[in-house]
Amino acid sequence: MKYILAVFFYGFVCSLSYSQELGFVKPKNKGKFYLYWGWNRGAYTDSDIHFKGSDYDFVLYDVKAQDRQTPFSAHKYLHPGNLTIPQTNFRFGYFFHENYTISFGFDHMKYVMVQDQEVSIKGEIDGGYPYDGIYESTIELTPEFLTYEHTDGLNYVNLELNRFDDISAVFGLYATNFQINLTEGLGLGFLFPRTDSSLLGKDNADDFHVSGFGLSAKVGLNFTIFKHFFIQTEFKSGYINLTDVRTTNSASDTATQDFGFVEGTLVFGGRFKL
Numbered sequence: 001m002k003y004i005l006a007v008f009f010y011g012f013v014c015s016l017s018y019s020q021e022l023g024f025v026k027p028k029n030k031g032k033f034y035l036y037w038g039w040n041r042g043a044y045t046d047s048d049i050h051f052k053g054s055d056y057d058f059v060l061y062d063v064k065a066q067d068r069q070t071p072f073s074a075h076k077y078l079h080p081g082n083l084t085i086p087q088t089n090f091r092f093g094y095f096f097h098e099n100y101t102i103s104f105g106f107d108h109m110k111y112v113m114v115q116d117q118e119v120s121i122k123g124e125i126d127g128g129y130p131y132d133g134i135y136e137s138t139i140e141l142t143p144e145f146l147t148y149e150h151t152d153g154l155n156y157v158n159l160e161l162n163r164f165d166d167i168s169a170v171f172g173l174y175a176t177n178f179q180i181n182l183t184e185g186l187g188l189g190f191l192f193p194r195t196d197s198s199l200l201g202k203d204n205a206d207d208f209h210v211s212g213f214g215l216s217a218k219v220g221l222n223f224t225i226f227k228h229f230f231i232q233t234e235f236k237s238g239y240i241n242l243t244d245v246r247t248t249n250s251a252s253d254t255a256t257q258d259f260g261f262v263e264g265t266l267v268f269g270g271r272f273k274l
Contacts, residue, residue, distance in 0.1 A: 058123025
């Protein structure tokens, strides 16, 4: 493998030098499609979560949560049957202009409430549970009271409008077979999570469910090799509003919350004409 990589690198450097010597032809983007797949890490702002059912109605304030990226292994990350086990990103897009694309994709993030934290609670529980009472105090979020995760996952399905600019000249690069591109974009979409929760000992719903909407903005660097293949890294920030989360197998039990997120990605893809 190291010899194969060495030959590839040598050929790439030679082609880069050759194109610089002869004068490069800048690749054109308009009319091309692109596709990528990769992985993300995320972080979330604290949020208030409102739980409501036929026999309870309460709010938990400033609840902390984190992501849950799968530890790396070739089997979990590269095996076709396991592609959605890690936190992943997929996108398919089209250059309708030399510098603009429209794309569709999903961000498969994971949201995990930090267990055993102490938060403020306000509201009422009255259903014969061990936690019955009228609350305006604090409570520890033990597994017996609540576990709450969007881990299969916090699926942000969205459309993006992106700008794409070749900035190779900034770094003194003038080559046909290697470009550095700056990309920025705005996204809008809906959330389609499969929520894993245990509330007051009830069974969870465990179904995919359209639960709200999201907005996002991003900036990234794209490194294109041999005109068609690229590695791209992005920083994305956004807002998620979950207006209808299924928390148990009872349709009357729901939760609402909204929070901000930041996401870093590393993706691999290709750009081509059909």
